[in-house]
Amino acid sequence: MTHPPVPLGTFPTPLEPAPRLAAELGLGPEDLWVKRDDLTGLGGGGNKIRKLEWTVGAALAEGADTLVTTGAAQSNHARLTAAAGARLGLDVVLVLRGAAGASRSGNLALDGLFGARLAWAGDVDRAGLDAAAAGVCDRLRATGARPALIPFGGSGTLGARGYVRCGEELRARVPDLRTAVVALGSGGTMAGLVAALGTGSVLGVDVGALADPAAAVVAFAAPLTSEAVTAERLRVRRDQVGAGYAALTEPVTEALRLAARTEGIVLDPTYTGRALAGLRAAVRDGSVRPGEKTVFVHTGGLPGLFGHADAVAAAEEGAGVY
Numbered sequence: 259m260t261h262p263p264v265p266l267g268t269f270p271t272p273l274e275p276a277p278r279l280a281a282e283l284g285l286g287p288e289d290l291w292v293k294r295d296d297l298t299g300l301g302g303g304g305n306k307i308r309k310l311e312w313t314v315g316a317a318l319a320e321g322a323d324t325l326v327t328t329g330a331a332q333s334n335h336a337r338l339t340a341a342a343g344a345r346l347g348l349d350v351v352l353v354l355r356g357a358a359g360a361s362r363s364g365n366l367a368l369d370g371l372f373g374a375r376l377a378w379a380g381d382v383d384r385a386g387l388d389a390a391a392a393g394v395c396d397r398l399r400a401t402g403a404r405p406a407l408i409p410f411g412g413s414g415t416l417g418a419r420g421y422v423r424c425g426e427e428l429r430a431r432v433p434d435l436r437t438a439v440v441a442l443g444s445g446g447t448m449a450g451l452v453a454a455l456g457t458g459s460v461l462g463v464d465v466g467a468l469a470d471p472a473a474a475v476v477a478f479a480a481p482l483t484s485e486a487v488t489a490e491r492l493r494v495r496r497d498q499v500g501a502g503y504a505a506l507t508e509p510v511t512e513a514l515r516l517a518a519r520t521e522g523i524v525l526d527p528t529y530t531g532r533a534l535a536g537l538r539a540a541v542r543d544g545s546v547r548p549g550e551k552t553v554f555v556h557t558g559g560l561p562g563l564f565g566h567a568d569a570v571a572a573a574e575e576g577a578g579v580y
């Protein structure tokens with residue numbers, strides 16, 4: 259049974275023209291729009307709010323008093339789960355990859371501000387992280403708490419419903435939309451957009467969080483649409499991962515500067531920076547063309563910039579000397 263979503267964000271998010279960025283990319287001045295899903299309101303904003311409205315809605319309906327979720331140390335999803343818990347008066351335990359003593363800036367600083375408790379899982383793979391979260395839930399239950407486990411990245415068919423709504427917002431504002439470009443991490447964001455807009459209208463730029471991100475998108479999107487969603491039909495780029503999820507690449511450094519200096523928009527080094535680098539590559543290889551309406555879905559992640567030492571250094575180096 260699907261429970262109703264709990265309102266957490268501010269919707270619809272703005273849709274802004276980006277003519278100076280369009281020109282730099284080689285697109286026409288009216289071709290490129292930015293869907294400001296970094297401005298979803300709660301907890302610093304970002305795409306995870308739309309998913310949390312559904313996953314936390316289900317947790318509340320089941321009588322949970324504690325939210326448990328998993329992620330990387332700089333997980334935006336974990337930060338926004340902490341914010342959602344604070345907003346709703348729920349306890350939050352974040353099960354994070356790595357060890358205590360890692361940098362406490364960026365998302366980790368906000369996790370603390372929102373009052374979340376952290377459980378460090380060590381240098382584990384995805385199965386190890388899930389096992390650590392299951393152990394945390396068992397221990398919480400043993401003390402009388404009622405935990406609800408929110409999936410990794412908030413992704414699943416339930417969380418993806420939040421992005422069906424985003425797709426509907428886009429369709430209403432840009433009826434001739436050709437391509438919505440979005441970062442592809444755990445898959446739920448792209449899945450919801452695919453369900454609303456169709457496989458041919460969404461370009462996902464893989465960030466290297468999953469071994470097979472297309473499979474995740476197929477699994478989450480299929481129950482939400484009558485289209486036969488297959489990995490072959492999805493538009494996915496895997497050329498922006500570089501040395502891996504946490505690594506800063508030169509195209510991403512350039513993309514961060516480009517968005518900042520043409521439109522005053524801040525991207526993050528892990529997700530949205532890769533998405534813009536992927537859009538740039540797509541224009542270069544002709545898979546996104548001038549004259550077509552393109553929407554760049556800005557999914558947030560600003561705190562992650564401050565949690566990434568290399569990205570902060572690259573940003574600082576960009577300052578001129580007067």
Ligand SMILES: Cc1ncc(COP(=O)(O)O)c(C=O)c1O
Binds near residue numbers: 443
């Ligand atoms: C800022 C940001 N953008 C995009 C994504 C990717 O979304 P998804 O995990 O639904 O693929 C994430 C996920 O962690 C994110 O934090």
